[in-house]
Amino acid sequence: MVVDLVYNCAMSDTPPQTFGRRDVAQTTSAAAPEFVGRTGELWVIILVNFLLTLLTLGIWRFWARTRIRRYLWSHTEYQGDAAEYTGTGGELFVGFLIVFFAILLPLSIVFALLSQWLAVELPEIAVLVQWILNFLIVYLIGVALYRARRYRLSRSVWRGIRFAQTGSSLRFAWLFVGYVVTGVLSLGLALPYWHLKRWSFHWNNTWFGNRPFSFQAPVGPLYKPFLVAWLLFLPTLGISYAWYKSAALEHLSRHTRYEGQSFAFTVRPGRLIGFLLLNLLLVLVTLGLGQPITQLRMVRLITEHIGLPEGIDFEAIAQSAAERPGIGEGLADAFDVGAV
Secondary structure (H helix, E strand, O other), X not given: OHHHHOOOEEOOOOOOOEOOOOOOOOXXXXXXXXXXXXXXXXXXXXXXXXXXXXXXXXXXXXXXXXXXXXXHHHOEEEOOEEEXXXXXXXXXXXXXXXXXXXXXHHHHHHHHHHHHHHHHHOHHHHHHHHHHHHHHHHHHHHHHHHHHHHHHHHEEEEOOEXXXXXXXXXXXXXXXXXXXXXXXXXXXXXXXXXXXXXXXXXHOOEEEXXXXXXXXXXXXXXXXXXXXXXXXXXXXXXXXXXXXXXXXXXXXXXXXXXXXXXXXXXXXXXXXXXXXXXXXXXXXXXXXXXXXXXXXXXXXXXXXXEEOOOOOOHHHOEOXXXXXXXXXXXXXXXXXXXXX
């Protein structure tokens, strides 16, 4: 999450090169990231995107998402240099078409015909087929989430060096299935364990340039705030979950490292609760049109409260050698689980 919105780096198929602009002195001191975007500017992009999406019967949404990302990325600065998003709407559109016609449409037809036949000939088996379909959908959503994050990172660049994500989307999908199934069966009590496992899988497979991030942390410290939030969930109409979220972000960020240095992300529960409630209100009042504004607010919140590692020699970091995906977030778009 933090990487997707703040550490923006990607692209470039050039050979390994050292990091940074040559007119800038080597930087090893810490500097807080800064978001310099303006709400009014983003509203103009939103309105244009809305009109073009209507005129194109929804097809423009792939380019709309790209324009929003480019604005958010390019207005997020660290040590005086802005990030860059190099993905294109065409990549997202082609990715969606491939997934829809090569995977989702054939699967839908097969399962529809099979279910119809079984309902008549073997009704007791039809229920099993429906469960298999439900499992497959959850599994594919897991694949979609991981591949979408890999695409976003590969198109995120800072000072010419891109981010990357390795690891198997198929393995992550099994993790996601476990997250959903045990989360439901345990009435949510297993969620802290899976939150940590998911964060670990993401960050232990995340790279900036040719250097990896790392993460290792105990799950125990997550359970105290979670149990309090769990017990108060209904009386507070779910608002107590923000207290757990605040504690979880602090714990997980503190154990995330790059070049041996740890991160920090501290935001008070009250601040987070007010932030989330206002975001919800913005989306409801604008009938969804204000969602990019909530994303702008999220970037601003992150840059205000994140602490980045000190003492990293960015000049020594070379370009990532990880393979870049050629198409966009087709599966994520098909299931409507894409981010920003």
